[in-house]
Structure formats: C-alpha cells, structure tokens
Amino acid sequence: MHHPENDPQYAGLAVNKGIVQPPSINPYLKKKQRKAYTPSEYIENILKGNITLLSQAVTLIESSKYEHQQIAQEIIEKCLPYSGNSQRIGITGVPGAGKSTSIDAFGMHLIHDKNRKLAVLAIDPSSERTKGSILGDKTRMEELSREPNAFIRPSPSAGSLGGVARKTRETIILCEAAGFDTIFVETVGVGQSETAVHSMVDFFLLIQLAGTGDELQGIKRGIMEMADGIIVNKADGSNVDKAKLAATQFKNALHLFPMPDSEWLPKVLTYSGYYKIGIPEIWQMVDEYFSFVKANGYFDFKRNNQAKYWMYESINEQLKSNFYQNENIEKALKIKEQQVLNSEISSFVAAKQMLDLYFGGTR
Numbered sequence: 001m002h003h004p005e006n007d008p009q010y011a012g013l014a015v016n017k018g019i020v021q022p023p024s025i026n027p028y029l030k031k032k033q034r035k036a037y038t039p040s041e042y043i044e045n046i047l048k049g050n051i052t053l054l055s056q057a058v059t060l061i062e063s064s065k066y067e068h069q070q071i072a073q074e075i076i077e078k079c080l081p082y083s084g085n086s087q088r089i090g091i092t093g094v095p096g097a098g099k100s101t102s103i104d105a106f107g108m109h110l111i112h113d114k115n116r117k118l119a120v121l122a123i124d125p126s127s128e129r130t131k132g133s134i135l136g137d138k139t140r141m142e143e144l145s146r147e148p149n150a151f152i153r154p155s156p157s158a159g160s161l162g163g164v165a166r167k168t169r170e171t172i173i174l175c176e177a178a179g180f181d182t183i184f185v186e187t188v189g190v191g192q193s194e195t196a197v198h199s200m201v202d203f204f205l206l207i208q209l210a211g212t213g214d215e216l217q218g219i220k221r222g223i224m225e226m227a228d229g230i231i232v233n234k235a236d237g238s239n240v241d242k243a244k245l246a247a248t249q250f251k252n253a254l255h256l257f258p259m260p261d262s263e264w265l266p267k268v269l270t271y272s273g274y275y276k277i278g279i280p281e282i283w284q285m286v287d288e289y290f291s292f293v294k295a296n297g298y299f300d301f302k303r304n305n306q307a308k309y310w311m312y313e314s315i316n317e318q319l320k321s322n323f324y325q326n327e328n329i330e331k332a333l334k335i336k337e338q339q340v341l342n343s344e345i346s347s348f349v350a351a352k353q354m355l356d357l358y359f360g361g362t363r
Contacts, residue, residue: 037053037056039071039074039075039078041053042056042057042071042075043075043078043079046075046079046174046177046178047079047082047177047178049178049179050178051151051178054151054174054175054178055153057072057075057174058153058171058174060072060075061076061167061170061171061174062167072170075174076170076173076174079173079174079176079177080173080177082176082177083172083173083174083176083177084176084303085176085181086172086175086176086180086181086182086183087181087182087183087202087203087286087290088172088183088185088200088201088202088203089182089183089184089185089201089202089203089204089205089286090184090185090186090187090194090197090198090200090201090203090204090205091103091184091185091186091187091205091207092186092187092193092194092197092204092205092206092207092223093206093207093208093209093233094207094208094209096209097207097208097209097233098207098209098233098234098273098274099186099207100140100141101140101273101274102207102231102233102271102273103120103141103144103184103186104140104141104142104143104144104273105273105274105276105279106184106273106279106282106283107120107141107143107144107147107150107184108143108144108147108276109276109279109280109283110182110283111147111149111150113280114283116149116181116182117149117150117179117180117181117182118144118147118149118150118151118180118182118183118184119150119151119152119153119172119175119180119182119183119184120141120144120150120151120152120153120184120186121153121155121168121171121172121175121183121184121185121186122153122154122155122168122185122186122187122188123155123161123164123165123168123185123186123187123188123193123196123197151175151178151180153171155167155168155188161192161193161196163317164196165193165196165197165199165200165313166310166313166314166317168185168200169200169310172185172200183201185197185200185201194222194223194226195222195226198226199306199309199310200306200310202290202293202299202302202303203228203229203286203289203290204226204227204228204229205227205228205229205230205231205286206223206224206226206227206229206230206231207231207233208230208231208232208233208246208250209232209233209234209246210232210234210235210239210242210243210245210246210247210270224253224254224257225257225260227266228260228262228264228266228289229266229267229268229269229282229285229286229289230247230250230254230266230267230268230269231268231269231270231271231282232246232247232250232268232269232270232271233271233272233273234272234273234274235270235271235272235277235278236272236274236275236277240270243270244270246270247268247269247270250268251268254266254268261298262292262293262296262298262302263292263296263298264289264292264293264298267285269281269282269285323358326358328357328358329354329357329358332354332357333354336350336353336354337350
C-alpha cells in the first residue's frame with residue numbers, strides 16, 4: 001500500500017508497511033461435532049434417565065426433517081412399553097394467575113416431600129405470533145430449574161396447535177420412559193390449548209384468581225367442565241377473604257354442571273403459590289382423585305380413549321400435511337384462491353375441485 005507520508009517532501013517521516021493481519025479465527029480450533037447417536041443408544045440412555053440424551057431425543061421429535069422424524073418415531077415406539085406409569089397433570093389458568101410460581105412450589109413439594117421426579121412440558125400454540133414461551137416462565141421457576149430431579153422443557157416455537165400437542169404427547173412418553181413419575185403439562189396459550197391438554201392428562205387443574213372483579217365471568221363452561229380441581233391462588237394477606245369468597249362462588253357454579261363421567265365432584269381450594277400456603281392440601285386432593293378413578297375404572301377408560309383420540313388426530317394431521325405439501329395442490333391452490341376472490345366460483349366448489357384433484361377423481 002502506498003503511503004503519502006513516505007514522499008520526499010515529508011523527509012524524516014516514514015511509515016512501515018506493517019504485516020498481513022492473521023485471520024480472526026484460530027486455525028487450530030476445530031469445531032466440535034456433536035456425536036450422532038443411533039436410535040438404540042438414545043433408547044438405552046433414556047431408560048437410564050440420561051437427561052442430555054432425553055433432551056436431544058425431544059429435539060428430534062420437534063424437528064420437521066424427515067430423517068429426524070424417522071429416528072424419533074423409532075425411539076418413541078421402543079420407549080412405549082416403558083411409559084404410562086406417571087401421573088399426568090394439566091395446569092391452566094388466566095394470564096397472571098401465577099402458573100409458573102405455583103408450578104415451582106408444587107414441584108418442590110413433590111420432589112422433596114413426596115420423593116417424585118417431575119417433568120414440566122408446555123403447550124404453546126401462541127408462540128408463533130407472540131414469540132413467547134415457557135422459556136420465559138422457566139426463569140420464574142427459580143428453585144425447580146436447579147433441581148436434578150426436574151426436567152423443564154419448552155414447547156416447539158412454531159406449528160399448529162395439533163402439531164405442538166402431538167409432539168408434547170410424544171415427549172410425555174419419553175419422559176415416562178426416563179423415569180419421571182409426575183408430568184405437568186402447562187398451557188401457555190389460551191383457548192383451544194386447554195382442550196388439547198385435557199386430551200393427554202389424567203387430572204386437569206384450573207388456577208383462578210380472586211379480587212379481580214371477574215370471578216363469575218371467568219367461569220367458562222367448557223374449561224369448568226374439564227376441571228377436576230379448581231384452586232384459587234394468592235390467598236394470603238388481605239386477600240384471604242376474597243379468595244374464600246371466590247372459592248364459594250366456584251363451588252356453587254360447579255353444582256350447575258352435570259356430574260362428570262368420572263363421577264368425581266371437582267373440589268375448590270385456596271392457596272398461595274408465592275408463600276407456599278396450602279400446597280399439601282392440593283396434592284392430597286390430587287391423590288384422592290387418582291385413588292377414586294382407579295377404583296371405579298375411569299382411569300384406564302380415559303387413558304384408552306385418549307390413545308384412540310390421538311390415533312385419529314395423527315391421521316388427520318398427516319393427511320392435512322400431505323395435502324398441502326403436494327406440488328400439484330400448491331400450484332392449483334393459488335389459482336382457485338384467486339377465482340374465489342374474483343367471485344368466479346364459490347369457496348365450497350373450489351374446495352371440492354381441490355379435493356378431486358388431490359384424490360385423482362377417485363372419490
């Protein structure tokens with residue numbers, strides 16, 4: 001490079017050319033490749049309770065790559081005989097109800113007082129829009145996140161509710177095979193996610209708040225009918241009386257609904273997740289429920305119905321995925337969509353034509 005400072009008119013001033021700068025990355029530093037495990041190695045380690053390999057196997061379940069899905073399905077199939085031995089508990093509640101704080105308190109009680117191993121999973125169909133997930137909640141589960149007998153896993157960050165729910169159900173199987181005897185499935189989103197969670201758990205716990213002026217409006221018939229237990233959080237300090245009043249209102253409302261198929265009358269309790277007040281009573285209720293439904297046969301009946309439900313859900317999801325990934329369908333869809341927008345054909349006729357194209361006129 002020419003330096004004008006070396007010109008004769010600048011006698012006595014010289015600038016060295018310098019040296020060629022070395023690359024910024026150390027040439028001797030080789031990127032460490034993650035070891036590729038066979039399905040048998042995954043299964044062997046999961047059954048030993050290896051959390052690292054369990055996490056990697058869950059990542060395979062969540063992957064959309066075909067080769068990953070093939071490995072994941074083999075792992076799930078081989079782990080299936082070792083699953084089914086846990087208490088699956090769904091936890092839902094309005095935003096701000098204190099789900100994360102409560103799960104932290106519940107988890108510590110189960111691990112230390114009942115010697116349990118706990119896995120916390122999430123159903124979060126809203127994350128594709130909001131980019132929010134249980135990862136944020138995990139920072140609020142301060143004690144639980146440090147526990148060696150706890151496994152906290154966020155839900156996939158994209159995909160339909162059905163896809164996210166199916167992956168969560170498959171993750172439950174692996175967690176059970178790894179020795180987790182209690183599974184929490186938390187709904188991070190709201191709406192249909194409650195139905196998805198209800199379809200994969202044994203006990204559905206609804207967390208409510210008092211003193212918001214919204215107690216009775218918060219009684220949504222669908223969610224109330226799904227709940228096996230209702231707990232009113234933040235029953236501490238000056239809020240104790242409000243919590244008790246809310247609990248009474250919920251108890252009265254439950255009498256308006258028909259008796260559930262389980263023949264279990266849902267209980268309503270108050271507690272404080274932050275101050276850990278009333279936690280043992282909640283788990284006494286949960287244990288009573290499991291004893292009750294196992295005695296009357298409803299536990300096995302519900303598990304069998306859920307297995308059948310997820311078979312049909314998987315068929316529906318695969319058909320839908322196969323339809324939209326078909327090249328001919330992709331091309332024709334845009335044309336049909338425009339025809340509908342131009343009012344050339346109706347939505348129903350367009351749908352029938354697309355299905356005829358897909359099935360090759362064999363219907």
